[in-house]
Amino acid sequence: MLGHVAGAPVVLAPSWLLAAVVLTLVFTPSVRTWTGAGGGVLPYVVALVFVVLLFASVLVHELAHGLVAKARGQQPREFVLTLWGGHTTFGGAAPSPGTSALVAVVGPVANLLLAGGFLLLADHVAPDGSVLQAMTWAGAVANGFVGLFNLVPGLPLDGGRILEAAVWAATGDRHRGSVVAGWTGRVVAVGVVLLVLVRPYVTGGTPDLGTVAWAALIGAFLWSGASGAVRAGRTGRVVDAMTIGTVGRPAVVVGVRSSLAQARTTAAAAHAAEVVVIAPDGRPAAYVDADAAARVPAELAGSTDVLAVATPLPAGTVVDGTLTGDALLEALSRASANGPVMAAVVDGRVVALVRTADVVAALRH
Template identity: 60%
Template sequence: MTSPRPTPTRTRGWVLGRVAGAPVILAPSWLLAAVVLTLIFAPSVRARSDVGPFVYVVALGFVVLLFASVLVHELAHGLVARARGQQPHEFVLTLWGGHTSFGGAAPTPATSALVAAVGPLANLVLAAGFLAAAQAVDEQSVAGLLLYSGAISNGFVAVFNLIPGLPLDGGRVLEALVWAVTKNRSTGTVAAGWTGRAVAVLLFAWALVWPLAQGVQPNLVSVVWTSFIAAFLWAGATASVRHGRTQRAVSALTVEAVASPAVGVPYTDSVAHAGATAAAVGAHEVVLLSPEGRPAAYVDRTAAAAVPAEVAGTTPLTTVAITLPVGAVVDGRLTGSGLIAALSDATRLSPIVVAMTDGRVVGLIRATDVVAAIRA
């Protein structure tokens, strides 16, 4: 699977090496998966091949082979992504198989679809290779058992990942297709996320509801295992839907939507004169400008309102102002992700920043208002 969002910190686990400039990480949860899968596959090994006390060794060999195939799948994602200008952040093997994270989202639908599709394609190539090699050995031997298992597992990984629903690779391809048609990435993400939810429900129904409808007692192991997979798919699909909606809100974001109208006045102004200036232009906020024209502070409206009217004309505006650090300014013409990036930089200096257009103060933006707008 691929993850288009940047991962700020490295996943916990053991670093096995580096490929394409990114670490290959074995997460601790992989050990749990290895133990569980070894116990599950051991009876099949015992039934198909006489390996005596080495049954668990052979079963573990199959598990290692399976996860090596998953690693090839993830490396294929990363290598093709890097060739398309998208730097991989890390390759991780986990309880659920693996995932590849990138330092940013794919720039085009074509890149997103290609990076997603190449993983399952690599597994199909491996499946064909294992199947061809298996023809040359005794299928009852340990080598034959492992080779046939490798062919089947790679075929399964490829087909399963091509299911058109996020967070699977097929879902990423569907997302890219909808994105290309609608010219809107977030629409594709939401659509593929809902499809992923439907896949999770159908998978659970196949394991539990379908056998009951046929009058057959469901297999407990199959129901439990399928439920875990369905829950994982549902969680990933739900996160994708939320991410798509957030991206849609971000893309529609403007300064006018999040800023309180403001006006800039000289720092030498009085409380009364600044209030009259703001009222004349319909502004709710007042920003004090330094002699160079830089936003230096903003008026605390509660403090300004507490100044008695009879002394407001002689009270310096600086007495009711809160200082702004240099750089707490954004371009009032920015929109969408560009605005969010600028606000991210500016709010590191102050939770309240000034929006300016062509050197003129147009608004005062509070970080809490931006968060509320995106959530809404």
Template identity: 55%
Template sequence: MAGTPVVLSPSSLLVVAVIALVFAPSVRYRAPGLGTGSTYVVALVVGLLLLLSVLVHELAHGLTARARGLQVREYALTLVGGHTAFHGRITPLTEGVVAVVGPVANLALAGVFWVVAQGVDPFGLPALVLFAAAYSNAFVGLFNLVPGLPLDGGMVLESIVWGATGDRRRGSLVAGWVGRVFAVGFAAWVILLPMLRGGRPDLWAVAWAAIVGAFLWSGASEAIKGARAGRAVDALHVGAVGTRAVGVPATAVLAEADAARGRAGADAVVLLAPDGRPAAYVDPQAANAVAAADRARVPLTAVAVTLPAGAVVDADLRGPELVRAVAATAQFSPVVAAVRDGQVVALVRSADVAAALRS
């Protein structure tokens, strides 16, 4: 669509079939004279209209995202509706605007179907299909405006909290918890309401509530988990994941390195090339194996591990920037030197960064 692929998953067609099966009895009641085949064809039209409505919903997201300067990668229709994948620099305003236009598009479609339905025989099949499309779009639009993740309304809430506090993670946490509350509340309402009225919940209603509730709970939980993981990433800095280091000339001996390490209060030693570039680091195990009497004559190069060219990061990097920099160098070196103002201040191991992220 406008150069962006539309991915139609097999599960979305399954949803169309299920909607047709559920809607067929209403068609049969309204038009008992229709044959079985015609009844299911009409019911299938309702399912296809709903699928088309989902596509319009996603197109609204994508076209608005593009208008806000984002790059849209794909539109996907799936078992749980659909999603639009895009990337670029996102601001609170952009996130909120892109999120809200999807439900608004469905509400506009509901209005269109409702108006068109007024011009046909209210007891005919066209009216039945049009009203079904109007009601389903109204439901999808209003449902998605609920202010809890993973719904569009949750994205709007996230953007509002993000804009007010400057903290996107906090917005995700707030909207995620609201999403969890709504997931439980929705399932409880569908199941308990008939019981409060003295009846029993319909089996289809229970199954539907369980599916929707599980989907909402899972999406909200993923948002909360992602926000917490994001905060862990944001908090990373060289001092937290690196080993304090001091640079010494590569021509030095172990005793000189010991003295420099003591003066700097460092735990690691980095060998510097003549041009000041970090060229290697001392292997602690190899260095500790050298007797005290021999340390004044053993060259550092004898107990050093070479650092490939480029195995250096800026010691002032934090959060995602630090993670990306270490990940980029991890492809050719598991250890990098962190440098500030031309001076080595730490050794950073990619394994330590990964451990910090896991914890």
């Protein structure tokens, strides 16, 4: 960890070290070309310094996101530098399309400002033909590319966040924005690979294998992020519409001294799929296992205690049946840590059983 900014840790992921080594080796031949340096350690040192400056620019990009988000009431949780550059995580979603767009755009703007600063240094401060001039020119080009590329309107790029916010503002549906920007991101991912493959043939050349490999990696990264955004947008719609009625199974209650026959009669009368056994203190104590109950012949149901075919409900597996959306999903997530089946209660009365498998199926629908 490098420290804290805006109340959030700045983390250097182990994969960054791999990226630093690989990029240093990749840039060293270019450094020799720029500077005219031959062998020795100097080209490697210059290349490493450039890589460090490049990741410092990425950090400025991420810090810009976090600082503006915090100013707009959205708390950053973590700034991370990784193999692929960096990312910023937040404690919650942006409260409005305007905040989302503003937080997204400041990252690329920060890079473009850095590009301008490096360009001024290269033109007016660094001696002509010097190593310093070569590095500042490279810094200008790198930051300009990062800034402009991130403005391409497709998730997971910042431009995709801007597009997502625009669709959200126009339709009032955040999740539609995610789906639209995610599909656009998929187009961008394919476009990056096609550009590298097709452009050389148009200019009379052939694709460079190394460039194609890098493009494939970047395209795969973009496709993965875009696809995740599409899934998140669709899942978000499901979560917003989630109620106990959409994920639960209607239930009736019987006492601990009831027979299986009584439980069957009560469920049939209410057209309920589930039976919950209530303890003497009124707490949901167990639920009837449908498979176990089905194995009991009808002629023996009257003499079979309902608890003989019931599965206990552990403490902590009761949820508020009036909750909806994110609040309901969060409550179910907490309760499912205690057991895979939960009782939903409204005004002290059990109204449904919720199974973790049913919630997962609803989210994947």
